[in-house]
Structures are given as structure tokens and as C-alpha cells.
Amino acid sequence: MKRRDFFTNAILAGGGITLGIQCKRGTESQEQNPLESVTSDLSNTKFVTEPQREIPVFAETDVLVIGGGPAGTTAAIAASRTGADTWLIERYNHLGGLWTGGIVLPLYSTHGLDKNNRQIQVMYGLGNEIWQELRKVGGSIYEVDPVIDPEAGKYVMEKMVVTSGVQVLYHTIATNVLMDGNIIRGVFIENKSGRSVILAKVVIDCTGDGDIFHLAGDNYINLKGNIGLVHRLGNIDKIDSSKPGFVRFDKLLGREGKISIGRETPVPGVNWNNMHGIDDQDGTDALNLSDLQITFRQKIWDNFQALKKTPGYESVFLLDTASQLGVRVSRVLEGQYKLTLKDTMTYRRFDDVIGVSGAWTTILFNGKRIPKQKRPLWQIPYRSLVPQKTDNLLVAGRCFCFEQELLEDARIIATCLITGQGAGVAAGLSIRDRTRPRDIDIGGLKKELTNQDVYLG
Numbered sequence: 070m071k072r073r074d075f076f077t078n079a080i081l082a083g084g085g086i087t088l089g090i091q092c093k094r095g096t097e098s099q100e101q102n103p104l105e106s107v108t109s110d111l112s113n114t115k116f117v118t119e120p121q122r123e124i125p126v127f128a129e130t131d132v133l134v135i136g137g138g139p140a141g142t143t144a145a146i147a148a149s150r151t152g153a154d155t156w157l158i159e160r161y162n163h164l165g166g167l168w169t170g171g172i173v174l175p176l177y178s179t180h181g182l183d184k185n186n187r188q189i190q191v192m193y194g195l196g197n198e199i200w201q202e203l204r205k206v207g208g209s210i211y212e213v214d215p216v217i218d219p220e221a222g223k224y225v226m227e228k229m230v231v232t233s234g235v236q237v238l239y240h241t242i243a244t245n246v247l248m249d250g251n252i253i254r255g256v257f258i259e260n261k262s263g264r265s266v267i268l269a270k271v272v273i274d275c276t277g278d279g280d281i282f283h284l285a286g287d288n289y290i291n292l293k294g295n296i297g298l299v300h301r302l303g304n305i306d307k308i309d310s311s312k313p314g315f316v317r318f319d320k321l322l323g324r325e326g327k328i329s330i331g332r333e334t335p336v337p338g339v340n341w342n343n344m345h346g347i348d349d350q351d352g353t354d355a356l357n358l359s360d361l362q363i364t365f366r367q368k369i370w371d372n373f374q375a376l377k378k379t380p381g382y383e384s385v386f387l388l389d390t391a392s393q394l395g396v397r398v399s400r401v402l403e404g405q406y407k408l409t410l411k412d413t414m415t416y417r418r419f420d421d422v423i424g425v426s427g428a429w430t431t432i433l434f435n436g437k438r439i440p441k442q443k444r445p446l447w448q449i450p451y452r453s454l455v456p457q458k459t460d461n462l463l464v465a466g467r468c469f470c471f472e473q474e475l476l477e478d479a480r481i482i483a484t485c486l487i488t489g490q491g492a493g494v495a496a497g498l499s500i501r502d503r504t505r506p507r508d509i510d511i512g513g514l515k516k517e518l519t520n521q522d523v524y525l526g
């Protein structure tokens with residue numbers, strides 16, 4: 070259902086649409102003092118009972134993608150290109166997730182080592198299409214593992230999503246699921262218009278944090294990782310090495326509060342500055358995320374002040390800190406198949422391959438350090454996007470099903486773009502063939518992915 074139709078229906082129905090879903094206005098309980106029913110559990114957490122109420126149906130769609138990061142963007146475009154009616158929900162005001170809003174600018178793992186010892190491009194399909202569009206607008210540098218301009222990224226991805234016919238809903242967070250046994254009938258959303266529900270036939274969880282499979286009660290593990298905050302500095306090209314007392318950037322390292330001027334971006338004079346941050350953090354603990362945000366902003370500000378006082382660096386300014394905190398990992402799906410590091414280091418082939426990813430860093434395998442140049446390209450099986458319980462859910466991006474040892478490669482942007490497209494096409498075929506995502510014809514899936522220019526190895 071398109072937005073206009075929804076409003077028409079809402080008016081016709083006097084603002085109260087039930088569509089057979091049991092929702093009653095909680096008038097009786099609202100007359101009571103809600104604090105009279107406060108309970109608490111063993112940990113002394115207090116609970117109130119939320120009054121039951123009618124929730125408007127905002128839209129009905131074939132495919133509902135939650136989260137507009139790299140995975141959600143390609144999932145939505147891919148589903149729409151199969152002909153499925155597709156909605157994309159994003160809590161912020163842009164697409165790209167951590168890639169753009171998190172200012173995590175290098176698109177790693179575009180290339181990998183084939184069996185003939187050649188470094189070949191493995192990221193094709195929508196990931197490559199986005200990359201080529203970025204090139205056209207001057208929003209990308211380097212021929213392998215490009216670094217992008219985040220504003221160009223937001224622009225290009227939004228244009229591609231809108232052109233493909235996807236309905237985008239920004240400034241909206243998915244807060245719950247409407248379950249019917251093992252089927253998600255709809256996803257509750259909240260935004261400035263209030264609380265409503267979008268009914269969907271297939272849902273794709275691209276939230277990065279696995280919000281939807283968590284809410285649906287599916288199986289997952291919550292991994293802890295290092296969380297940081299990325300920022301950008303401007304006027305890097307105005308750094309004046311002729312100033313008395315000037316110290317080269319590498320000599321600045323090691324001071325208290327380690328100062329870094331980061332690495333170049335497509336925007337002249339602007340560098341992006343990564344942050345390892347603090348290890349072993351829970352990316353789903355809101356209070357923790359708030360504390361980290363405050364700590365990191367202070368640290369970036371202090372570093373920036375120190376940098377400005379350093380001879381030669383006076384003109385450098387703090388352009389921005391990322392609007393999305395850098396959560397590298399949190400909930401990871403326990404799906405139909407857990408992809409292992411060994412699979413990916415041994416050129417394992419899968420009958421249900423949905424794409425191939427590459428290499429970006431040195432990894433530890435069998436006690437040996439394997440440099441990027443020696444790391445084999447690796448196939449991703451469809452079953453790793455399919456949850457164990459929920460019938461009409463697929464998962465893509467940094468929370469699909471892989472073992473912890475593979476984390477460094479599984480969470481990387483090219484992998485997210487590839488899993489997103491795989492999930493999107495699968496969702497579209499599930500709609501077309503009226504079958505559960507886990508039962509779709511794998512031959513048909515691979516054919517459609519090949520039609521969409523995905524490299525399957």
C-alpha cells in the first residue's frame with residue numbers, strides 16, 4: 070500500500086484499522102493509575118504494564134527491509150528489481166549506515182585471491198554499481214578497496230533506491246514484531262507520526278544489531294567487540310611544515326591522547342580518522358552507548374585542541390564526528406549454516422552460494438598470520454542468511470550467521486553489500502513463487518543473482 074492509500078483508508082476507517090488483528094483501546098486500564106500495577110523482578114528492575122491499544126496499519130508490502138546500511142540498501146534495491154513491492158525503514162536520515170553516517174569510508178574486500186594466485190575483483194552486482202556511480206560523481210578514490218565521500222555515498226545510494234521503486238521511510242525505528250507463530254505478520258515502527266505497523270510478507274533484518282531476529286525470538290549470540298567513534302578533519306592541505314617547531318604526523322603519535330590526522334578522502338583537504346575505541350563492549354546496551362559517545366566526543370575534542378596548538382597544524386579544524394557510533398559487532402544470527410573461517414580459507418564451494426567476498430587485512434588461521442595478499446576469496450552460502458525459527462525472515466549485513474573467528478571479514482562493507490543483495494533477491498523470489506524464503510529454488514536464486522551481475526565464483 071502506498072502512503073496516500075494508507076491515509077485514505079485511515080480516514081475512511083475513522084482512524085482505527087484493525088484488519089483482523091486483535092487490538093482494543095485500553096480505556097479501562099487507562100482510568101486506573103498505571104503505577105498501581107508496578108512489579109519488579111529478581112534484579113529489582115521495575116515493570117509497568119503497557120495498556121493495550123489500537124495501532125494503525127501504516128502500509129502493507131511484499132518485502133520490508135529494516136535498516137538502510139550497506140546491507141539494507143542493496144537488499145531493498147535487489148528485492149524491488151525482482152518486482153516485489155518493497156519498503157525500507159531507516160532510523161536516521163540517510164542510507165549507508167556506518168559506511169556513511171559512521172564515516173567508515175573504505176569499502177574493503179572488493180578483491181580477493183583466486184586459485185590461480187591472481188588478485189581479482191569479487192564484489193560485483195549492486196556493490197559494484199554503487200562504486201561505479203560514486204566514481205562518476207567524484208565520490209571515490211583508489212582502484213581497489215575504494216575510500217568514499219560519505220555525502221556522495223548518501224546521495225548515490227538514495228538515488229538508486231528511489232529509482233528502483235523502493236518506498237523509503239526515514240526517521241523511523243522498528244520497535245517490535247507482530248508474530249503469528251513463526252511468521253512475522255508485521256513490524257511495529259515509531260516516528261514523529263506516532264506508533265504504527267507495516268504488514269509484510271517477507272522481512273529482511275539489516276539493522277546490524279539483529280533487532281528483528283531478537284524481537285522475533287530467534288536464535289543468536291551477542292558478541293562483544295571494540296566500539297569507537299570516527300571523525301573527520303578539514304584543512305589538512307593547509308598543514309604548514311615550514312613552521313618552526315613543526316613535527317611530522319608520525320612523531321605526534323605517542324603523546325598522551327594519541328593525535329592522528331587520519332587518512333585522505335575524495336574531498337581535498339579532508340581526512341577521515343578511525344578509532345579503535347574500547348574493547349569488549351556491549352553494542353546493545355543503550356546506557357553504555359551513551360557513555361561511550363560522551364567519552365569519545367571528549368577525547369576527539371581534546372585531541373583536536375592539542376593538534377591545533379601544534380606548530381603547523383593551526384588551520385586544521387574538526388569537520389564532524391560520526392552520527393552513528395562505531396559498533397563493530399553485537400547480535401549475530403544462529404542461522405541454518407554457520408560460515409567458518411576454515412570454509413573461507415580453503416576455497417570451500419557451496420551449492421547455495423549467493424556471492425563472493427575478498428580480503429582486507431592480515432588474519433590468523435591455524436596459528437599463522439595470513440597477509441591480505443594470501444587470503445583466498447570466499448563464497449557465502451544462502452543458508453547463512455536464513456534463521457532457524459522464523460519462517461519469513463532473512464538476515465543480511467554484519468549480523469548474518471558466521472563464527473566469531475570470521476568476524477573481521479564477515480562484518481566488512483563488501484560482505485554486507487553482497488549479503489544484502491542475496492537476501493533481497495531471495496525475498497523477491499519467495500514472493501514471486503509464494504514459498505517460504507528457506508524453500509526457494511536455489512537454482513532460480515543463483516540465476517537471478519547472475520542476472521543482477523553478482524559474481525558467484
Ligand SMILES: Cc1cc2nc3c(=O)[nH]c(=O)nc-3n(C[C@H](O)[C@H](O)[C@H](O)COP(=O)(O)OP(=O)(O)OC[C@H]3O[C@@H](n4cnc5c(N)ncnc54)[C@H](O)[C@@H]3O)c2cc1C
Nearest residue numbers: 136138139140160166167177243276277395466467480482
Ligand atoms: C569504527 C569502525 C570502523 C570500520 N572500518 C571499516 C572499514 O574501514 N572498511 C569496511 O569495509 N568496514 C569497516 N567497518 C565495518 C562496517 O562499517 C560495518 O560492519 C558495516 O557498515 C555494516 O553494515 P550493515 O548494513 O550490516 O549495518 P550498519 O552499517 O550498522 O547499518 C545498519 C542501519 O540500520 C539502521 N537501524 C538499526 N536498527 C534499526 C531499527 N531498529 N530501526 C530502523 N533502523 C535501524 C541503522 O541506523 C543503520 O543505518 C568498520 C566498523 C566500525 C564500527
